[in-house]
Amino acid sequence: MTALTDVAPPRPPAATGVTRRRRRRMSTTARIAVVVVGLIVAVAVIGPFLVGDPNVGDTSRRLLAVGSPGHVFGTDGQGRDVLSRLVVGTRLSLLAGLVPVLFAAVLGTGLGMTAGLSGVWGHRTIMRTLDVFYAFPAVLLAIAIAAALGSGVSNSIIALAVILVPPVARVAETETRRLVDLDYMEAARASGASRGSIALRQVLPNVAPPVVVYCTALIGLSIVYAAGLSFLGLGVSPPTAEWGLMVSDHTQYIYSAPFLAAIPALAILIASVAFNVLGDGLRDLLDVRGEVRA
Amino acid sequence: MGARSNEILLEATGLTKTFGNGVRAVSDVSLSVRRGETLGVVGESGCGKSTTGKMLLGLLAPDEGEITFDGWPLAKMRRPELRALRARLQVVPQNPQTSLNPRLTVRASIEFNLRVHGVPRGERGERVLGLLDRVGLTAAQSERFPHELSGGQLQRVAIARALSTSPELVVCDEAVSALDKSVQAQVLNLLADLQRETGVAFLFISHDLAVVEHISDRVAVMYLGRVVELAPARQLWAEPQHPYTVALLSATPGRGQERIVLSGELPNPAAPPSGCGFRTRCPIAEDVCATDWPALADAAPGHTAACVHVGRPDHAVAQMLPPPTVPPRAAPADTADPAPSVPG
Amino acid sequence: MSELASGTGTMVTPRAERPEAGPGGAAATPAEMAPLEVTDLRTTFVSRTRRTEVVRGVSFTLRRGETMMLLGESGSGKSVTARSIMRLYGSSAEIGGQVKLGGRDLLDLPEAELRSVRGGQVALIPQDPTGALDPLRRIGSQLTEVLRVHGIEHTRRAARARAEELLRTVGIPDPARVATSFPHELSGGMRQRAVIALAVSCDPQVLIADEPTTALDVTVQAQILELLADLQHRLGTAVLMVTHDVGVAGDFGGRIGVMYAGKLVEEGPAADVLSAPRHPYTKGLLESLPTPEVERGRLRSIVGSPPGVGEFPDGCVFAPRCPQAVASCHESDPPLLRIAPGRGAACPVANPPRPVDSAEPGRAA
């Protein structure tokens, strides 16, 4: 264990002199993630125009292997081209993961900041209400809500948004609480500015970076969950092309064509990892402290 | 000199504040600040000086008591009136590292104040540069973020922000405590210059007695949520009346006099002792001290102290210590080697 | 309630009674004279991307029972100097020079021997008593651990008894209760006393106190300073105290080393240095202290601010802020020159060399 003194406080002496923060940069891994996320978004936007109709299948050519002529990723049980389905499915899979996070980011930030800036009772009311949603195992709650609302991509988005709001709100609330007693907030209140103005111009610039970092990583999680709901039959319905549904579709053939199920799974994994790495990169870039994953 | 006069600008009477955890942070504090003067408030941590400052700024509502600013009662004012009044009453906070929003540039921090007080967008830029110039900063520094500035520069920005609305009173809450001494002197000079030029009054809250003595016209000493002594600065140092003040002054390092070391520590503010809160540490406490916290009594014109001994002919404070006669930092020569004088 | 009010709770300590073993104090054999000898100490922080030199050639000697104050503003390297002596930075810093304690160079000591020196012969009192204690362990258990590690006590029971005794020694009125308390249950002053008890538990020869009272209130600060002086007197410990407070430095006495930008710029007996400073920085620092004698707004401040760590200029580091600087100051970095018996200053402009002084070469050549 030579490592110990290495981690003994590497304490650069406190300097109240000019502390010029080093220009923060993203790591190479994070840059790769930026490229991957860019590619995924590009595929989602223009992909459907580049490949054939994902729903046209030729049953005589079913379960073709990966690398077959004309079907790079093979075909599925109904003879449909897997690559086409994967590319076209990108849009829906991405949206199903992205939209709940956007929704949760806005609502969660609003709730968290409101709770953080209001008095004891306002704070307690909001946070205790969120605690109720926190008390459910997240995935199960999403499944229950989706089941109650019935299948369909919009219902799956609502279900995921509901479970993502409380953690985002907690991140925003923690950051807001950290700020309220700081000197500059006191100066802002003493300036006579309205609450809204303080929230918007003094608090939000500080709350936004950790929320953005957190939500970027959440997108990865949300993509996995959204595909999972489809996998359980609670998301989009067949024959729509979507990654989770493809996994569940291809499961029937795991013995005859084992790679088939791995292809959409890999797509989900890559997208999720990319957003997670991007989140880490943004954390370094925006100088947000610590792990923010709930 | 500015408009230093006897006109009272801010007056607080009987301020009391108890927090939710039962800590009575401030009890029955009455203070007044005159136009253009500097009122120093000293005390150790937990004495209620910062809570008092927050109440005077209108950031914290007192449980009891009243605050009037230029004759206006703070508690009864409506929001638009209060906002207009806030322009006249500003704050310079303590910690240079947190007195400015880390995500805003220097310019944006000051413009926030200007915007609140209705300075049109077009004029703000010029006003910011003028203010920065006045506190000794350059236009180039207006686009910097707080982490790019030194502690002294940050406090200069905080002062510029406070001055942006041409206030009549600025509450300086430990505004120079975190600065290095060589930089602290610059900021103290700046505050004095600004007071001379604009006639602004300061409420100067600090635990640093030397700084308070230097900058204040009058000084209030607080202990356990109360003002225990209030006097013109010179007089307080020359003839302290409250035993706590005597001990506090003597404990200040570097004054070259004998030191009175108080035993024990501050009592728990949630469960203060009966009677005078200082009696458990007071070297001259008597039985009567356990019954009531004494009211502020006149010791001399403009000099009051809350101690039963005040005004008695045999005031025991006089026996605690001879008044400090040795000038500060003129070291006694007998302990040192004879230093040969070297030209230069 | 008359017992409470009887007023026995004060002690007045005449300052002259303090041990101030300055130069020319008690005569002693050379071995006893210098328990700690620091020569050309250099500390450089290394990270993967850069090297930052923070202490740049500091030399001083601390005799038995003597006090040495390192006075400086933030970023002057005073704390780093103190910690480098104990090699507390591990591999995150490179430390050059010599730190001789009882004839051994601490910088060359193997890990295991260094451990027995740390806490045994050299002990540290850090600035923030809250941070210096393990928050999850009772005070007593933290004390007994140190006592047993250093082999002062071998049984749990004896260690416990000794821990309470130590707590009493540092002026804690109810040691039994404090020993079973967690750090957060104590006041700041009590915590600092507990930290001091930990530091003196193994009867060290050198006590390094890094701003031991900065986090405390004035009246509590006075108590702690009295306690340190008292312990020094009773135990004969040499004290190296780091402070930014000129007042504390002056009161505690002994010798003063004034640090600026990683170097000692002036050294000498405390009273001497503070009454007749010989380096422009020391002069400027003393003149910038607020006093009622100076009219408000007319403090003589030093222009600019201290250089940030790793941004030290070439030549004399103080030259950019110095009112007396001449052209040569910006080129060569002056060493600490001996200007009088026991006095040194690193400024040839303010103290032009005299032939008489060169008879006895300064220790900081």
Place this chain on the structure above:
Amino acid sequence: MLGYIGKRLAMAIPILLGVSLVIFITIKIIPGDPIASLLGPTGTPESRAALESRMGLDRPLPVQYVAWLSHTVVGDFGTSIARRTDVAPMVLDALGNTLILTAAAAVLAIVLGVGIGVLTALRRNSLAARLGNAFALFSISVPQYSVGLLLIIYLAAGAGLFPVSGMYNPSSGGGVVDLFNHLILPAATAALVPAGIIARMFRSAVLDVMSQDFIEALHSRGLSRRRVMAHAFHNTVPSLLTVAGLQIGNLLGGVVFVEAVFAWPGIGLLVYQSITQRDLPVIQAGVLVSAFAFVMLNLLVDALHGLVDPRVRT
């Protein structure tokens, strides 16, 4: 300490009430008319009203809620629509099975997570630490349902090392060894995500503690590295408890996918099957029971937290 636990207990009650309210509301917003489906096409307005009043549906919602809650509190979760049997025993059986899987996964996740966390914190630049970081990153992004499938394909069906699905082998008649065999793959799958999260959080907890002042102070007192590390790890326990507690809680819900893939007869599988059958009483009961277990788990974590950290007790 008892007071602290009491306070936590008191805080759990309103949360449980809130949970029940959310579930009740979820039932009420479900589209579809249960009465119409029960009556069938022959229902008249009169028979409809009669049925409504018999089922209490004509009463105001708060009254309905109280009635529903009073049944729930005593363990009466109603009757399953699909199976026509009492929901309670069904759900409780399933919960027991889920707890077995969760516990196994939790142990795996904590061991893996703590190990990787310590490794990556203390040997920041070693190859092992890089691999550990990569594992932590990938495992938190993994779709469990796919990993489960892959494990089935290669280790169970392919290599024949483990049973493909279920909890016991029907022919062997049960037993601990059999259970263990069936448990390994689903537990490993379920442990992936929490192991990654625990690894990352624990890594920052270790780094955080190691950078605190008291570590330096301990070194300055001449303690050996081992002893200093003991202090350091002691101080990471509170954050480990918090993270692990939250992750075990998430496991309770997250095992749905795993149970579905491995046909593990737990709450997740039960809820999943009930979704396809639109068996609402079972879904409600499953979610309610899981949430209850989650809240109880949090309570336990809080109590342990108080035991470990004297600062939170006050």
